Amino acid sequence: MKNISRRKFVKDSVKTVAVASIVTPLLSSEGYAWPVAFQFSQVTLPYPYAALEPHIDALTMEIHYTKHHAAYVKNVNEAIVTEKISYENEKEFFDHASKLSSKVKNNMGGAWNHNFFWQVMKPNGGGMPSGKIGEAISGSFGSFDKFKEEFTKAAMTRFGSGWAWLVKHEGKLKIGSTPNQDNPMMDHSELKxxxxxxxxxxxxxxxxxxxxxxxxxxxxWWSLVNWEEAAKRLG
Ligand SMILES: [Fe+2]
Known part of the structure; x- marks a missing residue:
């Protein structure tokens, strides 16, 4: 390479790296920039670790939030870069969950599910929901007690690790559970x-x-349910 063309090559390379670093601050494991379209994030915990005592203890909350949840977020974001995934939002990720690697699928579920979990709990929560959500629950399950019974059954019969859910699907409320870190928005989930x-x-x-x-x-856990948050999602 002649001197002039070498100089031009180096100059153009610098330009390319500079542009790429504006698009994304992240580097793949190979060391080159990849235009990352979306990264999962961890919500700020809406209350202190001890706020849900005595039902959930402060140490469990701290480990759950700073270790387990933080690891899901870190792991999915690393995998998005190394696997060069270009989906632009959570919905695209969940719609294609069955096509993603176990690492992405499990960790994106862990990231989203825990963000959701922290928000549907609050100190001094619980009680009977009123208004539209109270009516929707009574209308769908017969009574609030029947709803609690069915949800508790879903939580107790989920073998191994997973989640129990109350969902709205095609205008109706449903109860069910998912294994591991799956959730009802993932394309392969039986509960939708x-x-x-x-x-x-x-x-x-x-x-x-x-x-x-x-x-x-x-x-x-029933003493912690944040019915206002559940009602917001009912629409
Ligand atoms: Fe968890």
Whole structure:
């Protein structure tokens, strides 16, 4: 390469890297820039770690948020870069969940599901929902007690790790559960719909305080439900 053309090559390369670094600050594992279209994020916890005591203890909350949830977010974002995934929003990711690697699928579910979980709980929550959501629950399940019974059953019968959900699907409310970090918005999920409530029944959500007694954790969780958030999602 002649001197002039070498100089031009170097100059153009610098220009390309400079433009790429404006598009994205992230580098793939190979060390070159990839135009990342979307990254998952972790919501700020809406309350202190101890705020859900005595039903969920502060240490469980801290580990759950700073270790488990943070790891899902970090892992999915790394995988988006290394696997060069160009979906632009959560919906595109969930619509194509069955085509994604286990690493992306599991970690994007973990990222989204926990963001949702923190928001549908609050200190001094629970009680009977009123207004439109209260009516929708009574209309769909017969009564609030029947709804609680059915949701509790979904949470208790989910074998291993997973989530129990209240969803709205085609104008109706439904209860069900998903395994691992799947959720009802993923294309391969048997339970489909827009989540209104979600309950994490992984052991990491309750084991420190409740050990094997998932039933007590689920029973106490009703005192934390943020019905205002569920109502917002009902539309
Ligand atoms: Fe969890």
């Amino acid at each position: 719909g827009t989540p209104l409530l979600g309950l994490d029944v992984w052991e990491h959500a309750y084991y420190l305080k409740y050990q094997n007694k998932r039933n007590e954790y689920v029973a106490n």
